[in-house]
Amino acid sequence: MNTQPISDAEYATALVTGRAESETEIRAQAARYVPERDAIEIVTNRNAGFLIPRQWIGALQDVPIEELGNLEVWPDGSAIELEDRDIHISVHGLLTAILPAMLPSRTVAAIFASRGGQATSRAKRLSSKVNGRKGGRPRKRATADVT
Numbered sequence: 001m002n003t004q005p006i007s008d009a010e011y012a013t014a015l016v017t018g019r020a021e022s023e024t025e026i027r028a029q030a031a032r033y034v035p036e037r038d039a040i041e042i043v044t045n046r047n048a049g050f051l052i053p054r055q056w057i058g059a060l061q062d063v064p065i066e067e068l069g070n071l072e073v074w075p076d077g078s079a080i081e082l083e084d085r086d087i088h089i090s091v092h093g094l095l096t097a098i099l100p101a102m103l104p105s106r107t108v109a110a111i112f113a114s115r116g117g118q119a120t121s122r123a124k125r126l127s128s129k130v131n132g133r134k135g136g137r138p139r140k141r142a143t144a145d146v147t
Contacts, residue, residue, distance in 0.1 A: 018076065025092040027077030033068035040068075042091065045077055056098055059087050 006014075027045040033054075034041050040057060042050045054060050060068065063085060072081050073091075081088045103111075131137050 021078075025078065026095045028073045028080060028091040029077060031071045031073050031080040031091075033065070033071060035065060035068075038065075040071070040080075042080070042095070044091075044095075050095060050098075050102075052094070052098055056101065057089065057094065059089055063087070 028042050029045050029047070030043040032041050033039075034051065037051060037053075038055075039051045039053050040060065042052065044050070054068075060082075063082065067082060067084065070082055070084065072083065073079075074081065077091065079088050079090050
């Protein structure tokens with residue numbers, strides 16, 4: 001194995017990146033095979049659960065049922081794996097891919113639209129402060145009717 005030392009700055013950057021990804025990506029707390037449903041249950045880091053039919057997960061379709069009990073979650077929760085078969089599945093990628101199949105498209109669109117409307121940025125905050133000092137958002141000018 002080729003090991004390469006990393007600097008303190010690289011380590012600190014990796015920690016910051018990992019923490020940011022854990023806040024924005026879906027991570028797993030636990031995963032298990034549910035034989036009665038022929039499905040994989042994933043519990044996320046926010047204690048939400050998903051029951052995903054095995055046939056929806058291409059990498060697991062040909063795996064014997066006896067081996068599915070060996071599913072493990074990576075320590076950071078970013079993937080589930082079957083180490084003996086060298087199968088690694090990104091939790092965030094899996095749930096992002098199957099969510100549209102689980103929910104009606106209008107519901108998915110509404111979720112993303114509401115989240116997008118809540119987006120804030122430095123520019124938005126600054127603009128809001130400036131407008132607040134002026135007494136609020138500027139009123140739109142009334143347009144004259146042309147006849």
